[in-house]
Amino acid sequence: MNREEALEALRKSFEAGLFLNHRRLVCLALNEPYEYLADILKCYDELNPKDKTLLLVSESRREGFLSSIERSGRYMVSPLEFRDIDEALGGTYDVLLLDLAERFSANDLGKLVEVVRGGGLVLLTTPPLKEFYSFITGFHERLVRTPYTINDLRRNFEKRFLRKLTSHKAIWVLDEDKGLMGSEYIPARVDRSAVRYVRCDIPDAIVGMAATQDQVDVLVSFSNLLKDSRSRRRVFLVMANRGRGKSAVLGLMLASLTVRREFRRFDRIYVTAPTINNVLTLFEFLRKGLEALGQRFREVEDESLSLTVRGLTIQYIKPFELMTKSVDVVFVDEAAGIPLEVLYAIVDKAKFSVFASTIHGYEGAGRGFYLRFRSRLRGDPSIRLVEMNMKKPIRYSDGDPVESWLYDVLMLNAEPASLPFKPEELPGIGLKYEKLDTERLFQDDKLLSDFIGIYVTAHYRNEPDDLLILGDSPGHYARALTTEDGLILVALHIADEGSLPDEEIKLIAEGYAPPGNLIPSVAVKYYTPFSEFAKLRGFRIVRIATHPSLFRRGLGSKALRMLEEEASELGLDWVGAGFGASYEVLSFWVKNGYIPVHLSPVRNPSSGEYSTVVLKPLTEKASKFIKEMNWEFRLRLVNSLQDPYYHMPARVCRLLLTPYPSDYKLKPRLTESQLVRLKGYAERGLLYESCRDAFSELVKAHFLSSGQGRLGLDKTSEELLAAKCLQGKPWMTVGNELGMTSMEVKQACRGLAYKLLKYYVNVEQ
Template identity: 30%
Template sequence: MAAACLTEWQTWRQQLLHNGERRLLVLAGSQTWAMAQARRLGNVCHSRQLWLGQAEPGQAALPVNKFQTALGQEYDSLVFNAFSGLHPDAFGAAAGTLVAGGVMLLLCPPLTDWPEYADPDLVRYVAQPEQAEGLDSPFLRRFVRQLQQDESVLVWQQGAPFPPLPPLSSTPWQPARDRQGCLNSQQRNALAHMLRCARTRTPLVLTADRGRGKSSLLGLAAHRLLQSGLKVLLTAPNHHAPAQALHHCASPLRFVAPDALLAEQPAADMLLIDEAAAIPVPMLLTLARRYCCIFASTEHGYEGTGLGFQLKFQPRLNTLSPGWRKVHIKTPARWSPRDPLEPLVFRLLALNAAPVAPPRSRSDDSTPAGADPLRFCWVTREMLQNDEPLLQQLFGLLTLAHYQTRPSDLRQLLDAPDLRLAVTLQGNIPVAVALVIREGPLPAALSQGVWRGQRRPRGHLLPQSLAFHGGLARACQFTYQRVMRIVVHPHCQQQGTGSRLLHWLQQHLPQQTGCDFIGTSFGASPSLLAFWQQNGFWAVRLGQSRDGVSGLHAVMMLWPCSAAAKHTLPLWQGQFSANLQAYRQGRWPEELNAIYQALDLLPPGVTEQQDSHIARDFAFYHRDLSCDQPALSRFVATHAPLQPLSDRQQQLLAALLTPGALPAQTAREHGLSGHKAAITQARQLLQSFFMVPSET
């Protein structure tokens, strides 16, 4: 690269800053060449640089999967080494840290070869790493096509001259802060709302996409509130996130981590929560009960939490504080509204994907009697790759269905080899969609490792969890088609559309895949349980703790397809019923009563052989105490130890095996050092009931 090109590059970057815009430069070639060019281009500007992925020796870099630690920071230059894996969440989030005048350098193989490249990120979408070998990536093929269609993208191919730098507009973008520290009218309006809500003790939710100055506004508001004599605290999911808030607060502002807030409960007139969507919903609700809060949240959650905040937290806040307020900021603060990089990132990751609304049904519908306007079909990855409008509609529908949707879900949709997509169409409009993934069976040695808590391979949620957590020894031997998500467009809900799609799956999946079970796992609520039970599914596992984001208890349900499955499912249901009965006689969370009442259950049924199997492998391996407590308590009640236990040991064992008892709490009550010590004691005491196994 000639010195003249570097000089031209530096001048062009200065003009880019003058305009308040950002750009993407693709360095396509070998990794060695791309890293060398990225270093030379970065050295010219002597800027704040973030490098994600592998770098040259001596170059400071952050692993791609650690991208969250960069959130809340600002950079003039960003290097994303896609040779280390094109992690969609990391790509989207990192782009939001790039300030005006910044350039994102994307290091990748030659564009024509990239879709066949052995991308390390592909292993996240397969159960075993070897399954990723030789996979073609429709996601990368679409990604490359989007890059090539965008005129703002600069591409430098190895062996070709440095690309000509396009002329830039002479229109300046020089935002100036007013006396309050705000950069535009939307920020001024938001700050006024924040101060007003603080005075009236009214919770406020501040939302925006990245780069709108949410964190800066928190700092400005904190300064004003502290100056007025109020006690203000700041929290965030990690200590990196609030950097901008602390920077923009001219008064000393105390940061307290969320878990410390819950444990210590320091006094405060106002609690400011940065990146609130990345904090679990139950934790947010607890904080909202204890403090008057301002919640700042990213609208499009690149980490998969934005929708959770919108769909799960805000409705609960309605009940907790009906008068809460919401302010949204649209105008960018870190870059000009003319910036082409943000809309490019949104297109690359389908962040604006939305379903097409079908016509609303009418009571005077003139459809002839017996006519069926709905049709069902499979949509393949090839169809999605070649039909961008269809991809946008279906991904938009899937986004409506789940509160943890993230850009990585788009890659899974296009690249995961064991994924199937069933669609309900009204005319040509998708009105319902089901995402189904194949799981199990697992090899015998791996199944035993899962059962004993020694192995935890990627994927295979149902067989692994039913075996390890549910105590169902044969679970890993069966084949499952798990319905990961099923969603019906709001215009078509409460009309039986979801049940009809599920019935279509029940007809076609066993014929086409030879599966033993169709299954599902979701956050339990009485209404959702009713839907699945009405369609013939039976619960076989209920989580005893809440999900960190949804605040709900996970339930797993199955519909049997094969003769073996139909024989086995009642046995599993009997064991599940027996375990629930044991939990209800022990320490039972009150919030589970409504779920229990909604469950269709068979009579309890267990075998002494199964309980002994669980007890033995808990004692000598790594099975989970909380999940095994019902079986362990039944076993101890009917068996005598080979080595007598003292009264103290018997009391400790009884306490540890009480269904629902928490090991850490039991440890405190019995003078043990903590959770791990309690588990160790439980294993050692159970070992006294068995001969030491000869196998390893």
């Protein structure tokens, strides 16, 4: 096919896309794409003769691309550097030009392709196909850690990417040698149904702004929930794939509340999401809704994102900051990116709460969030719950071939396999531990979907780059616990780490952040006297997740034991993991014998969680290092809980203070005066406040002791000691956290003082 024939084929495809309100994708696999790019843009401009918006994402070749665009028609260009990609989210463009030859990132692809409207073009630039498995970008370089080299990249993701480029309809590849490849997409039917607007308690001005039937239906259901004022707590749950207009409809819902009498008594409504960027669209449609209602509002300049209307302030707040607020009405967008503990707290506090999240899309974890969160809500009889699913795309029509390709190539619609047996039949099912060949995994779409689908239903916030890392990065492997016939029940993504040379250890100690080697880097950075640990070898468990139908049946623990056996057979020194320190996840690791050795100094800005590292030694060498690091970690933590970790839940504190399993009893360093005051408090004479200094030293001695040397206390007692004596929380706050009254906390604390004195100081009453 010559140049003229190729352009004519593309012209017909673009014309069909404009008619169907579908997008088209062209991959320019050319060393010099500028002339062909200009011809393609001219062709599209002739078919779509209006001012068009074009998002250009490139850096080193930007000037060349701009030159091609300038001579090609009516295009208003928005150039972006790769680091600023998130600024495009929420916007809508006619054309995307993304230079994958400069940075080949699956995350970039997942985020940017979906900002193109129906009838638009997605233009990707890559090297020629013959160079596809050898080209190097800066992103590739970050996939390689010591002791591997760039030549060890496996390119499984690129192989699958290319296979999908050439197998989907309306996805065109223009190659340096092979010319134009692809075929047109002819849908079986065309959806031309109009939106049916329905009268409800929400003002017509708001309902009339809905762009799809799904948005109308959400507004009507929301209106019905508003009318139910008898329920003590009302929860509205909206789930959707990306690009369905859920954030926009949340903004319209919020605008409608400002004219309802029952909501005028509130002075503040909070809006939260993992990041402030997640709520920009919500606030945009909140403003549009208020304008449609004729409501005057003002932006609050000293807030990050806040406006006031009729005395009501609507304000964005970080998720974990809500834990300390008194709230009545809360809107939560991208809820899957927020720890479940925070979401449960919002439900418990708020009279009216709205939660929305993405089931499928580059954000990832929506499906797992939905299963667990919905189950909790349905099980609470005091909650009136309304659930809605939004399926119709808002930027383009149903059946868009580019969306189909994107979801396929990035596994955005991955689901775990259906079980051919009932969960209660599991004890009779034969299981095996399987080392999945990564190349085979990326060639088998069903197997890959089963593997990735388990993560989507787990506690992880998934990103497309996770798939790329598993496929390409040397030292990353897939493991699974399967049935005898290969059905995946537990999925594990692991990475080998360690064996660092002296020069790299020195660089890390001086501040260098290497690619990979997360756990050895933590050891060098925070436990410099034990830097030799970085020379040992181990497996870091990047992800482990169990099939959603088989939670809490011991499968995850069984898979861990089998992985540990493999690591021991390979002569590795340790197995470890790093993750957000939620109670549920931390409990799993501690239960399986993993020792906490690190907690990040600051929270993750999105989840509000602190990142923690846990380790399990497999050799005597590793045991010595991990014992020392755990001691140093507990020493730091008991002296830091009152300041940087004040808001951490007490039950998480208790788990983090899990000691290395050795027998050690620490005698507290107390003066004679401190002992007298402590004894006076324990005997019900003095107040707690009169001996807090001494009591905290006693509690520190308890948590720094281990094995047979630590006094055996129940969980609640240790949580009370951590919350009151180490974090310094008020009596009422401790009581609320532990489900006790302030008086019960005070009485328990006094009793514990006596027990600790008797055990650690040999003081009798």
